[in-house]
Amino acid sequence: MKPHLLSGIDIGNSEVKVSIAKIEQDGVRPEILGIGSAPSHGLRKGMVVDMEETINDVAIAIQRAEATAGVKLKRAYVAVNGLHIKSQVSRGVIAVSRADNEISQNDIDRVIQAASVVSLPANREIVHVVPRNFIIDGTENVKNPLGMKGVRLEAEVLIIDGLSPYLRNLVKCVNENGVEVSGLVFAPLAASLSVLDKNQREYGVAHLDFGGGTSTLTVFEEADLIHSAVLPIGSRHITNDLAMALRTSMDIAEHIKIEHATTGMVEDLRKKENLDLSVLMGEENFILPKKQLVRVVDARIGEFLDLVTAELKKASRIGMLPAGIVVSGGGAHLPGLLAVIKDTLRAPVRLARPLHLDGVIDGAADPSFAVANGLVLWGFENEIGNTKSRTGGLSGLGDGFLGKVVGWFKNFLP
Numbered sequence: 001m002k003p004h005l006l007s008g009i010d011i012g013n014s015e016v017k018v019s020i021a022k023i024e025q026d027g028v029r030p031e032i033l034g035i036g037s038a039p040s041h042g043l044r045k046g047m048v049v050d051m052e053e054t055i056n057d058v059a060i061a062i063q064r065a066e067a068t069a070g071v072k073l074k075r076a077y078v079a080v081n082g083l084h085i086k087s088q089v090s091r092g093v094i095a096v097s098r099a100d101n102e103i104s105q106n107d108i109d110r111v112i113q114a115a116s117v118v119s120l121p122a123n124r125e126i127v128h129v130v131p132r133n134f135i136i137d138g139t140e141n142v143k144n145p146l147g148m149k150g151v152r153l154e155a156e157v158l159i160i161d162g163l164s165p166y167l168r169n170l171v172k173c174v175n176e177n178g179v180e181v182s183g184l185v186f187a188p189l190a191a192s193l194s195v196l197d198k199n200q201r202e203y204g205v206a207h208l209d210f211g212g213g214t215s216t217l218t219v220f221e222e223a224d225l226i227h228s229a230v231l232p233i234g235s236r237h238i239t240n241d242l243a244m245a246l247r248t249s250m251d252i253a254e255h256i257k258i259e260h261a262t263t264g265m266v267e268d269l270r271k272k273e274n275l276d277l278s279v280l281m282g283e284e285n286f287i288l289p290k291k292q293l294v295r296v297v298d299a300r301i302g303e304f305l306d307l308v309t310a311e312l313k314k315a316s317r318i319g320m321l322p323a324g325i326v327v328s329g330g331g332a333h334l335p336g337l338l339a340v341i342k343d344t345l346r347a348p349v350r351l352a353r354p355l356h357l358d359g360v361i362d363g364a365a366d367p368s369f370a371v372a373n374g375l376v377l378w379g380f381e382n383e384i385g386n387t388k389s390r391t392g393g394l395s396g397l398g399d400g401f402l403g404k405v406v407g408w409f410k411n412f413l414p
Contacts, residue, residue: 004384006030007065007076008375009058009174010187013043014212014236014330016057018065019364019372020073021357023384030380031359034069035369036061045213045232046082048169055176062177068361075180077375078170080127081187082214084163087228089132090115093154103136103145103153111155118159125167127184128160132224143223158225160186182379188216188228190374193381195326195352195367196220205323207352208308208341209370210331212236217308219315227315233304235331241296246288252280256293263336264298265343301337305344312345324348328370 003022010017017037021030038061042054062073092115096107116129134142136150145153171181192207204221211234219227238261243253260275273290280286312318324347327338332351342349352367356377364373 003027005071005074006376006379006383007073008079008190008372008379009061009076009179010079010190010369010371010375011043011054011058011170011173012040012081012212012330012371013046013214013234014040015368016040016061017369017372018061018073018076019369019376020065020069020071021359021376021380022071023380027358029356029358030376032357032361032364032373032376033071033359034065034067035361035364035372036064036066036068037363037368038064040212042173043213046080046230047084047166048173051169051173054173058173059177062179073179075182076174077183077185077190077379078174078181079187079190079371079375080162080167080170080184081211081216081230082162082166083230083232084166085127085160085186085230086124086162087158087160088118089156090118090159091154091156092117093152096150096153101149101151103148103150105146107153108134108146108155111153112157115155115157116159120161123164124161125164126159126161127167127186128158128189130158130160130189130225132156132158132226141222158228160189160228183382185375185378186228187371188218189225190378191216191328191352191370192218192220192225192374193377194354194356194374195328195370197355198223200323200326203322204317204320206312206317206321206325206347208325208327208329210235210304210327210329210334210337212330215304215329215331217311219312219317219321221317227311227317229311229314231304231307231311233300233307235329235334237304238297238300238331238334241300242293245292245296246277246281248281255280257297260290260293261297261334262294263301263334263340264294265339266336297334298340301334301340305341308341309345319346321345321347324350326350326352328352328367330368332367 003024007020015037020034021032038057040057042050092111094111133156134145135154201220201223207218209216213234215231217229239254243250275288278286338349352370
């Protein structure tokens, strides 16, 4: 029997990432077969602004993943992100249908459906309905009401929605490469599957994905997603600041950022250290004091962490994250970033590493692959995990509720 194949495509502002995994018949964890990445040119703040370029970028990333995996990609889960994504909490209530008042799966489905009925503008679509809490006859904080007794069942759900045209554009970019979209998944939800464990979600943890054009913050407590936000700052903004400060191109600024940028936390600014950028800048004797570079970086990181702090205040979680903060995304490699976050947010901080996956090949362990790997795990939870998780398949990735994705995207397919 052929192994079951799963894949994830993360079309970011800076890069397209593709992850391909297999699950053997008796496997309890997906095994990464291959990964691929390519520069992304057609997106701004999570939205497609150049369809042709994005289709080509996706094609290159898919080809590279197929080459390392040795298999052909036919379908994939695709990440959605961007400032157009919004979330809201909604409640629904139903009367339990059975005469003996025992709550059935049908009742749970009905109450989630009732909670999902919200008024949205015509150009917005629901991406996820994530159940957070059930209430039986006024008793709150029931995680799974199946088999319990009660007359009245309420559900509190988190509804995540996005702009239909942007979502359709993403689907089209993947379809044009001959790949069917199995599902659209909010990027932070996918990433959290691959970098957070059950204990962290239970005790209280924040996941910060420092991307290219945007960043995302998600907060979990008692295994529930209690807050999510898309922030309008990413690592490309540092590149932009450097390009303006040094009066140079974005390509050269990006090179300088990767080679020399650090935060003030790891740099002794009293030292008069200089950088010789003559070759890079194409000018003779182009000497830059290191502290000038650090100040540009620190200014932008300071602004970024102000936004993170404001979101944590909204969630009432400043200094209240026992499991700390997990940082992923391509920008997570900035030297000194974790130290600044720890100092500013007063919480333990660690770099994301892949969990719940086997065969993590070179490159797939990079924090920038958190979303692509998470999409594979989301697919596992949806297609196979509901039976496996009962036997500890993914060490508490959820009991199937998390995998309840609204299948509206099927309407987009040609």
